[in-house]
Amino acid sequence: MASVSLSNVVKAFGAFKVVHGVDLDIADGEFVVLLGPSGCGKTTTLRMVAGLEDVSGGEICIAGEAINDRPPKDRKIAMVFQNYALYPHMTVRQNMEFALKPQKLSKAEVDAKIAGVAGMLGLDALLQRKPAQLSGGQRQRVAMGRAMVRTPEVFLFDEPLSNLDLKLRTQVRMEIAKLHKQLGTTVIYVTHDQVEAMTLADKIVIMKDGYIEQIGSPEEVFAHPKNLFVATFIGSPSMNLFRMTVERSEKGPVLSSAAFTIAAPADMNGKVHTRPGGDTRHPPQRRPPCPGR
Amino acid sequence: MNKISTRQATLVYIVTGIILIIFMIPIYLILASSLKPSADMFSPSADGLFTPTLQHYVDLFTLRPFHWNIINSLVVTLGSTLFSVTVRSLGAFALSRIRHPRINDAAFWILSMRMFPPIAVVVPYYIIFKSVGLLDTPLALIIVYSTANIPLTVWLMKGFFDEVPEALEEAAQVDGYGIVEIFYRITLPLAAPGLAVCAVFCFIFSWNEFLFALMLTGSSAQTATVAVMSFWSSDAVQWGRIMAGSFIILIPGVIFVLTCQKWLVKGLTLGSVK
Amino acid sequence: MGYVNRRNRTIAGVFLLPTVAVLFLTTIYPMLYALYLSFRNYDLAKPFIPRIFVGFANFQEVLTSGPFMHSMLITFKLMAVTLTFQFVIGVGLALLVTQRLPGMAAIRTLLLIPMMISPVIVGLVWLFIYFPELGYLNYFISLIGINPVPWITSTQWALTAIAIADIWQWTPFVMMGTAAALQSLSPEPYEAALIDGNSRIDVFLYVTLPQLKPVLISLLFLRAIDAFKIYDIIFVLTKGGPGDATETIALYIYRQSFTFWRMGVGAAASFVSLIIISVLITLFFKSMQKSAVAR
Numbered sequence: 023m024a025s026v027s028l029s030n031v032v033k034a035f036g037a038f039k040v041v042h043g044v045d046l047d048i049a050d051g052e053f054v055v056l057l058g059p060s061g062c063g064k065t066t067t068l069r070m071v072a073g074l075e076d077v078s079g080g081e082i083c084i085a086g087e088a089i090n091d092r093p094p095k096d097r098k099i100a101m102v103f104q105n106y107a108l109y110p111h112m113t114v115r116q117n118m119e120f121a122l123k124p125q126k127l128s129k130a131e132v133d134a135k136i137a138g139v140a141g142m143l144g145l146d147a148l149l150q151r152k153p154a155q156l157s158g159g160q161r162q163r164v165a166m167g168r169a170m171v172r173t174p175e176v177f178l179f180d181e182p183l184s185n186l187d188l189k190l191r192t193q194v195r196m197e198i199a200k201l202h203k204q205l206g207t208t209v210i211y212v213t214h215d216q217v218e219a220m221t222l223a224d225k226i227v228i229m230k231d232g233y234i235e236q237i238g239s240p241e242e243v244f245a246h247p248k249n250l251f252v253a254t255f256i257g258s259p260s261m262n263l264f265r266m267t268v269e270r271s272e273k274g275p276v277l278s279s280a281a282f283t284i285a286a287p288a289d290m291n292g293k294v295h296t297r298p299g300g301d302t303r304h305p306p307q308r309r310p311p312c313p314g315r
Numbered sequence: 316m317n318k319i320s321t322r323q324a325t326l327v328y329i330v331t332g333i334i335l336i337i338f339m340i341p342i343y344l345i346l347a348s349s350l351k352p353s354a355d356m357f358s359p360s361a362d363g364l365f366t367p368t369l370q371h372y373v374d375l376f377t378l379r380p381f382h383w384n385i386i387n388s389l390v391v392t393l394g395s396t397l398f399s400v401t402v403r404s405l406g407a408f409a410l411s412r413i414r415h416p417r418i419n420d421a422a423f424w425i426l427s428m429r430m431f432p433p434i435a436v437v438v439p440y441y442i443i444f445k446s447v448g449l450l451d452t453p454l455a456l457i458i459v460y461s462t463a464n465i466p467l468t469v470w471l472m473k474g475f476f477d478e479v480p481e482a483l484e485e486a487a488q489v490d491g492y493g494i495v496e497i498f499y500r501i502t503l504p505l506a507a508p509g510l511a512v513c514a515v516f517c518f519i520f521s522w523n524e525f526l527f528a529l530m531l532t533g534s535s536a537q538t539a540t541v542a543v544m545s546f547w548s549s550d551a552v553q554w555g556r557i558m559a560g561s562f563i564i565l566i567p568g569v570i571f572v573l574t575c576q577k578w579l580v581k582g583l584t585l586g587s588v589k
Numbered sequence: 590m591g592y593v594n595r596r597n598r599t600i601a602g603v604f605l606l607p608t609v610a611v612l613f614l615t616t617i618y619p620m621l622y623a624l625y626l627s628f629r630n631y632d633l634a635k636p637f638i639p640r641i642f643v644g645f646a647n648f649q650e651v652l653t654s655g656p657f658m659h660s661m662l663i664t665f666k667l668m669a670v671t672l673t674f675q676f677v678i679g680v681g682l683a684l685l686v687t688q689r690l691p692g693m694a695a696i697r698t699l700l701l702i703p704m705m706i707s708p709v710i711v712g713l714v715w716l717f718i719y720f721p722e723l724g725y726l727n728y729f730i731s732l733i734g735i736n737p738v739p740w741i742t743s744t745q746w747a748l749t750a751i752a753i754a755d756i757w758q759w760t761p762f763v764m765m766g767t768a769a770a771l772q773s774l775s776p777e778p779y780e781a782a783l784i785d786g787n788s789r790i791d792v793f794l795y796v797t798l799p800q801l802k803p804v805l806i807s808l809l810f811l812r813a814i815d816a817f818k819i820y821d822i823i824f825v826l827t828k829g830g831p832g833d834a835t836e837t838i839a840l841y842i843y844r845q846s847f848t849f850w851r852m853g854v855g856a857a858a859s860f861v862s863l864i865i866i867s868v869l870i871t872l873f874f875k876s877m878q879k880s881a882v883a884r
Binding site for chain 1: 480482483485486487488489490491492500501504505
């Protein structure tokens, strides 16, 4: 088990910055989801943690050790790729054996590990098959199995469910949640699907254009979005926004639009100043905590 | 393409058929002349009526040491193919995987080598090989052919490596494999069909080559193409033997066309046609 | 320097180096050697004359003497004729063989055979066809009442004879490339044109041809480069003759080097032709990169 911390991590391709100084602390055993629209830098961030991309600036630590310059194999991680990256010329068993080989374990240990993971994921019947003979859901499970046999300290998932149909996605999502509970390993999970994020995460990191917009528990980001982007990005149907004008009334400040007028939230009291012709801030509206959780 | 009527279809068949026949005549002539008795060689009226004979093929191997020429061709061809595929698969992998703004320039530079006229380097080759005593040896041709189609095969192979998902290599990297091991355990097996095609390309090129073979070999390392040509210049013109030898030489190319048409397109157009 | 960066260097070192080394030893080095020769009085027929430095004398001879200019003219003339026919016939043929009709795939395959044949064999079989007095071609044209033509023995016809053989061998290449491109075109624009009722000629000119353009440009340059290097077929059919009627640049270099043994002059001519072909290469790259961007 290990904690992961990113401090001021930057990724630039030449002059073009795709990740701008990301700070993130992940506790041991935590399930963290990086969530954001495509191109927001979440996958790049994950790949930097994996060691598949060089870090342009800042520092990444796993279990307290800076690992910026270490090759992926020395980072105690395992990764599940978006398209699973199963070796097509090897059977399921060979895929797992291949993943274990660099650890130089005895034959018995390897067999025991594979048997354990296969049992946990229900892969026993599939061990002799090649990836082409598996369904999408089965491939996904094999990809997870291959990552699990290595007993890493940190699991990295790169949009692992995006190639599955809706029903399977729900099912595998449950399995991932269950496995995390069982194994307790730290997980960094990248997705653009907020349902996955809300249901799986201990902590959601919402990213946009290479910046972190908000870090918080699913309840927090849902009920207390820190800014407009998070407010509109999270929740389906998305939050309603109204352009309001702050006005004085005999009961103190009120927010009013063409259609309705409400009392300004108490914490705005004394902080709101109207400026003729200037911009008026519209604070995000609150909503009750997510009822489903 | 949209559908066409029966009348148009008939027209298409007639036109295509005529062109096909015109294009096939020389190939027919090679085969027919190799089987014709010498007396009937230049009598088109005898076509279809002559009694086929294998005499020219027999002559080729008894009166002429054509089997030695074929062996020379095979040595040169297999040697250069093996060498080429080894070196180029490495180079193509690098070109396919290195992410660097200037890597495309390197790739184009290698491609540009195709464009140098072989005759321009034949003189230096001749002098260099003469001075190191490699003239008229199969090794000289193996060396020359190993460069000759570098552009073609490197580009073709690069295409095959591009098709192997990089995620597979990344997965192996996360598992703890080094780049060399990843190359021969993951990438190479997956690109193997492509490598086979490249090997065939190299084979056909070396097998068909004439200019270097003519300039750099004498009698002892003479390849089949040069030998066939020499039937023309020496003694009386032995058309039957020339055609018999030609037919033997064209067999590998024809087999290639009939079996790997798809790759032919990719290879010969350097991937500019998908 | 990060790990991935280091890894890239390893790839460059381990994997790219052998290719570069082989290219250097077998291409760059001989070329440099050719450059060295081109400034020397290297005459193999007169081994006792010292191989002295002669400055630009060889280049001067190549560039100011008639034969080289003549060979250049012949090369480009041949190129113009063969490319025109190869593209007109090749594209036409591609349109025919991509029709969805039974048997077309087989015809397409058979038509590819000529380009896989060794150019020497191509030369020899056409020599057989053109053979003076006895050849098949003269026999057939006599059937339709035309007098025999001295195909390869007259200055008037020799270049045509070579062009025909080259067109025969390489039209399939144009057909192959064009047919592959045609088959990769999306059917939707054609269906739209069908619904709109455009004529076939309009569809070809305004829908098909613009989409084929990048491929046709690539094919054109590949063919042009090969046409510039044409050697084997001419060597077999006419050896550059009669006289110098079919002496292309490659044949000129051959004659200077291996008939007159004037290696220095041959090398100088090689370099002049290299420069010409480099211009072609540059144009080729530009078009490749442009069409790559367009794609």
